[in-house]
Amino acid sequence: LNVNPGDVAGVVTYYMIPYGLCALGFVPLACFISVKRLLIFSSALFALGSWICLWSDSIYVIMAGRIISGIAAAAVTPLAIMTLGKIFDKQVRGRVLGIFFSSAFLGSIFGLLCSAIAPWHWLFIVPTILGLVLTVALFFCPNEGMGAHQSTKINYFDAFRLQGLRKILILIFFMSLFFHGVVKWYGVFLDKVYGLNQFTISVLIIITAV
Numbered sequence: 001l002n003v004n005p006g007d008v009a010g011v012v013t014y015y016m017i018p019y020g021l022c023a024l025g026f027v028p029l030a031c032f033i034s035v036k037r038l039l040i041f042s043s044a045l046f047a048l049g050s051w052i053c054l055w056s057d058s059i060y061v062i063m064a065g066r067i068i069s070g071i072a073a074a075a076v077t078p079l080a081i082m083t084l085g086k087i088f089d090k091q092v093r094g095r096v097l098g099i100f101f102s103s104a105f106l107g108s109i110f111g112l113l114c115s116a117i118a119p120w121h122w123l124f125i126v127p128t129i130l131g132l133v134l135t136v137a138l139f140f141c142p143n144e145g146m147g148a149h150q151s152t153k154i155n156y157f158d159a160f161r162l163q164g165l166r167k168i169l170i171l172i173f174f175m176s177l178f179f180h181g182v183v184k185w186y187g188v189f190l191d192k193v194y195g196l197n198q199f200t201i202s203v204l205i206i207i208t209a210v
Contacts, residue, residue: 047131116202
């Protein structure tokens with residue numbers, strides 16, 4: 001792309017900010033719109049954002065695509081937790097959620113492995129294809145647990161009134177802040193200071209993440 005590495009690192013920010021903000025909005029929407037429809041919409045939107053990044057050579061268009069992808073991806077975690085909590089009993093719910101978050105972690109590791117060996121354009125092919133496949137698959141997915149949660153009342157301010165929960169949320173906020181701050185600039189640092197190649201940088205990030 002022939003742009004400053006700092007600008008490229010900003011692509012992560014343009015994804016994470018809408019991801020974090022919009023995650024708060026999808027849960028209240030699930031009280032009025034079925035989870036299935038929201039997931040179909042978000043999967044299609046994620047495929048669109050990835051497709052925009054795939055075919056663009058402009059950093060600004062790529063950032064726009066990442067904003068779209070971040071908005072779409074924000075729906076997955078909160079809606080998945082709501083759905084899994086509704087479908088599975090308490091006895092197995094913890095294990096199911098553990099598998100869900102483990103798969104997300106393994107997906108990020110797979111992405112880093114791909115970044116070590118593939119040109120950057122190729123990194124958006126898999127998300128585009130998976131987004132389209134998931135969109136189609138959701139149409140045939142059973143409706144169990146995927147309706148609108150009309151009986152659920154969402155009030156984020158009530159959550160902050162609980163002292164124990166408030167402390168946990170503050171801890172998660174700062175842990176995420178430092179983690180993503182380091183990850184964002186880690187690759188740029190290794191490239192500029194030590195002149196490491198793409199493969200070595202990706203391997204070092206994987207080691208750090210694990």
